[in-house]
Amino acid sequence: MKRNFKVCFLILLGSLFLQLNTVSAADFHLALSPATVEIGTFYNGVDLIVTGQVPIASEIVIRVSGEGESLHLKKKGKVGGLLWMNTGDIIFHNAPKVYKLVTASALKDLDNSPAREFSFAALKNRIEMLPEGSDNDFLLKEFIRLKTKANLYSITPDGISYSPGEGDIKSFQATLHIPPSMKQGEYSVEVAAVQNDSVTGTSSLPLVLKQVGFPEKITSMAFGHSLWYGIISVIIAVLAGLFMSLLFKDNGGSH
Amino acid sequence: MYLPIAGNSVNILIIFGLGGFVGFLSGIFGVGGGFLMTPLLIMFGIPATVAAASDSNQIVGASTSGTFAHWRLGNVDFKMGVLLMIGGIIGGTIGVQIIKILRATGNADFLISITYVIMLGGVGGYMFIESLQGLKKTKITEDIESVDSPSVPKKESTYARMFKNIPLQTYFPKSGVEISMLLPLFFGTLVGILAAIMGVGGGFLMVPVMVYLLRMPMHVVVGTSLFQILFTCINVTIMQAKTNHTVDFVLAVLLLLGSTIGVQIGTKVSKKLHGDQLKILLACLVLIVCVKMMAGLLMHPDFMIAMKGGH
Numbered sequence: 029m030k031r032n033f034k035v036c037f038l039i040l041l042g043s044l045f046l047q048l049n050t051v052s053a054a055d056f057h058l059a060l061s062p063a064t065v066e067i068g069t070f071y072n073g074v075d076l077i078v079t080g081q082v083p084i085a086s087e088i089v090i091r092v093s094g095e096g097e098s099l100h101l102k103k104k105g106k107v108g109g110l111l112w113m114n115t116g117d118i119i120f121h122n123a124p125k126v127y128k129l130v131t132a133s134a135l136k137d138l139d140n141s142p143a144r145e146f147s148f149a150a151l152k153n154r155i156e157m158l159p160e161g162s163d164n165d166f167l168l169k170e171f172i173r174l175k176t177k178a179n180l181y182s183i184t185p186d187g188i189s190y191s192p193g194e195g196d197i198k199s200f201q202a203t204l205h206i207p208p209s210m211k212q213g214e215y216s217v218e219v220a221a222v223q224n225d226s227v228t229g230t231s232s233l234p235l236v237l238k239q240v241g242f243p244e245k246i247t248s249m250a251f252g253h254s255l256w257y258g259i260i261s262v263i264i265a266v267l268a269g270l271f272m273s274l275l276f277k278d279n280g281g282s283h
Numbered sequence: 284m285y286l287p288i289a290g291n292s293v294n295i296l297i298i299f300g301l302g303g304f305v306g307f308l309s310g311i312f313g314v315g316g317g318f319l320m321t322p323l324l325i326m327f328g329i330p331a332t333v334a335a336a337s338d339s340n341q342i343v344g345a346s347t348s349g350t351f352a353h354w355r356l357g358n359v360d361f362k363m364g365v366l367l368m369i370g371g372i373i374g375g376t377i378g379v380q381i382i383k384i385l386r387a388t389g390n391a392d393f394l395i396s397i398t399y400v401i402m403l404g405g406v407g408g409y410m411f412i413e414s415l416q417g418l419k420k421t422k423i424t425e426d427i428e429s430v431d432s433p434s435v436p437k438k439e440s441t442y443a444r445m446f447k448n449i450p451l452q453t454y455f456p457k458s459g460v461e462i463s464m465l466l467p468l469f470f471g472t473l474v475g476i477l478a479a480i481m482g483v484g485g486g487f488l489m490v491p492v493m494v495y496l497l498r499m500p501m502h503v504v505v506g507t508s509l510f511q512i513l514f515t516c517i518n519v520t521i522m523q524a525k526t527n528h529t530v531d532f533v534l535a536v537l538l539l540l541g542s543t544i545g546v547q548i549g550t551k552v553s554k555k556l557h558g559d560q561l562k563i564l565l566a567c568l569v570l571i572v573c574v575k576m577m578a579g580l581l582m583h584p585d586f587m588i589a590m591k592g593g594h
Contacts, residue, residue, distance in 0.1 A: 071285040072292045101588045111580045113396055118588065170587045177586075178328070208285060208292035209328060243287035243533075250288055250528050258524025261340050261532050262517050265539055269347025272543035276352070 056080040056219055056231035065206060067239045073208045076235065077201065078130075078217060084196045086221040086228065087132040088188055089143045092204060092235065094125030094215045096154075103167065120171055121156040126180050126210055130187035130202045135222060138183070142226050146218075148172050148183065179207040212237045288531035289333045295537060297327065302541025306345045309542070310352070310549020311556075312565045313505030313512075314486035317342065318572055320538075331590060333531050336523035339516045340535035345542035346513035352550040353506025360457035360503050364510040366467035367489065371515060373468075374475020382480055395480060400576050402477065406491050407569035413495075414562035458499040458507075470496055486512050487569055494562065501558035 058080040065074050078090055098121050105115035129146060131138055138147040151172065157164045175181035188202045218232040239247055249257045285292045301323055305316035317338050324334035353359050385394055449463035470492045477488055486508055493504040524530040553561060 067285055067287075069285060070292075099590075101590060104584050104587045104589060111396070112582070112584050113580060114589070167588055174586050174588060174590075209290060211290040239287060243285050246287045246532055250524065250530070250532070254525045254528055255521070257532070258521035258530060261524060261530055261535060262343055262520050264532075265340055265344035265520075265535065266347045266517075268536070268539045269344040269349075269543050270351060272344075272348045272547060273351040273355075276547045 055229070056082060056221070058217075058219055058231045058233050060217055060233055060235055063233070064236045064238065067212055067237060067243055069242045071208060071243070073210075074206045076204045076206050076217075078204065078219070079199065079201045080219060080231070081193050081197050081199050082219075082221045083223065083228070084193075084198045086198075086223045087134040088200055088222065089132065089135050089138065089141075089146050089220050090130040090188070090202050090204070091146050091218045091220075092126060092128040092206075092215055093218070094127075094210075094213065096122035097125055099123055101171070118161075118167060119158045121158065123155045123171070124151075125213070126215060127151070127175070128181065128204060129183040130204055131183070131185050132188045132190075132200075133186040136185040138185075142222050143220050145227075146220060148181070179209050206235075206237070210237060212239045284533065284537070286329070286333075286531045286534045288529065289329045289337070289534055291328045293327060293329075293534070293537070298534065298537040299541040301327075302341060302345075302538035303545035304541075305538075306348075306542030306545025307549040307552075308545075308568065309342075309345050309486075309509065310349050310546035310551075311505070311553040311561065312487075312549075312568065313349070313490055313508030314565075314568075316345075316486075318487065324534075329531075329534065330529075332527060332529045333534070336520070336527065336529035337531045337534040338538070339519040339523060340530050340532070341538035341542055342512060342516040343520055344535075344539040345546045346509045346516060348543040349509040349546040349550060350506065350513055352547055353502075353509060356502075356506070356550070356554060357457070358502045358506030359510050360455055360499065360507045361510065362453075363455050363458055363467055363493075363497070363499065364507045366464060367471035367474075367493075367507070368511045368514055370468040370471020370473075371475040371478070371489075371511065372518075374472035374477075375479045376475075377472070378476040378479025381476065385480075396576070396580060398477070398480065400573060400580070402488065403569055403573035403576065406488065407566050407573055409495075410491055410562050410566035411570065414559040414566060417559035418557075418563065455499075458497070458503050460498050462497065467497060487565070487572075490565065501561050502553070505553055505561075 058078070061077040061079070062074070065076075076092075082088055098119060101118050101120065102114040103116045103118050104112055107113050107115065127148070129138070129148075131143075135141045135143060138144060139149050141147075144150060152165070152168060155168065155171075157168065161167075172181055184204070187204075188200050191199045191201070193199045213236075215235040215237065216232050217235050218230055220230045221228050238244075284295050301320065305320045305323075308314065308319070309316050317335065320338045320341070321331070321334045324338065325331050329337075350359060382395075446462060446466060449465055451464040452461055453464045454461045471489075474488045474492055489511065490504055490508050493499045493507065494501060499507070520530055556564075
């Protein structure tokens with residue numbers, strides 16, 4: 029009985045602690061514009077505006093991340109001391125599809141800040157690399173570089189602007205570019221407030237990217253009726269080829 | 284414009300231009316151009332698997348346009364093309380099995396890269412030297428003819444005598460050669476095996492085979508090669524769409540718009556060029572690809588890891 033009471037007390041204490049640290053979106057007045065990104069025919073990425081309110085003494089970091097995926101990559105190495113080529117496979121399990129960070133000026137050195145859990149370095153605890161090897165730390169850095177080049181991972185230091193709010197509250201705003209290489213799906217936008225060398229609260233909202241119109245129709249056909257999609261693609265290519273031949277002939281271009 | 288399967292957006296004009304450039308090369312040389320187009324598309328942010336599959340779809344359009352244009356000029360040997368195609372399909376199937384065995388031994392990538400460079404270097408180098416000699420010879424012959432010297436009958440080579448003894452001798456009127464039906468089947472199989480191992484369409488291997496081993500005239504070679512590539516790429520496009528969902532129709536159409544025009548212009552240019560001039564230009568193209576491959580093997584890569592897939 030006494031033991032059960034202790035367990036209940038610990039659970040209650042734990043949930044109180046969590047409540048103190050995880051603040052709901054409403055508490056930060058977190059808002060995204062747009063909250064849903066529509067990917068149409070001429071979509072070329074969009075600027076996402078993140079706004080909210082935090083205690084005046086806080087600094088914030090924003091993270092946009094996607095769900096984890098398993099990626100099979102090739103390792104490069106020197107063969108025979110001369111030629112660079114693929115020397116083995118490496119799998120990155122649970123690697124976020126997207127990992128974009130925007131920090132306040134005061135949190136520029138994210139690795140050595142209380143919000144270090146948000147940093148690229150913290151991905152080491154999140155991504156599982158197989159097989160294990162002595163060069164895995166280096167390969168993880170290369171992976172992050174590769175994703176950064178594809179515009180899917182990024183860090184923007186000093187990307188948050190503050191404006192005075194009411195009382196001891198201030199407003200923040202950040203603009204984050206959502207690149208066209210971010211595929212449709214659900215992503216998470218998290219905001220962490222840091223004060224007095226600790227994370228005082230976090231808040232998050234979902235960000236949805238969805239294809240609409242022509243891209244949506246093409247994707248649903250490519251995955252839903254793949255054989256017909258392939259056949260139609262071929263027929264259109266053949267017709268386009270024939271049409272162009274006839275066009276050139278009609279223009280008197282033939283010999 | 285957004286590419287729904289590639290999951291990225293591209294500048295329409297750039298993709299149109301890329302299609303036009305590679306189509307132009309197809310029209311001149313009778314190659315599909317996948318070895319050139321796929322790396323270019325990857326450079327513009329298209330995933331390797333989508334780039335290769337969509338390029339196949341684009342080649343269907345370009346090779347239809349090119350085959351049609353060459354057919355009108357009387358430059359397609361359908362009989363030879365069908366035999367080479369059958370050989371190519373058999374070779375492709377064997378090649379896929381060979382690559383499985385090579386991968387199991389663990390050094391497939393090394394062998395593929397080395398084979399690629401040696402093949403490209405060998406074929407390109409030989410074509411370059413041979414066509415250079417051909418160009419010089421043409422000039423000398425023209426000089427001799429100009430002083431009314433009697434022509435000397437050509438001596439039959441050991442190669443030609445040897446191949447005359449192979450059964451099933453057939454006359455190919457379009458190409459003007461009489462050889463065994465087994466020869467195009469055999470060489471088609473050989474190119475099919477190499478193309479499957481190297482992960483490319485094989486047009487730039489098939490063209491030299493037709494020129495040097497089957498002794499077909501260069502202009503018929505280009506048209507016949509395009510005819511054969513057309514059917515190979517139809518098969519690849521449908522298979523990729525069905526199995527891997529990697530054909531981006533929007534990307535293929537954008538490329539098509541450029542390549543079908545490019546191939547028409549290329550066909551006209553090819554008609555104006557002498558056979559040896561065509562060969563020497565193709566040799567340069569093959570050697571450039573070879574040097575690029577060599578540089579890729581010798582220079583420190585930008586990244587020590589790479590995504591799988593593509594050519």
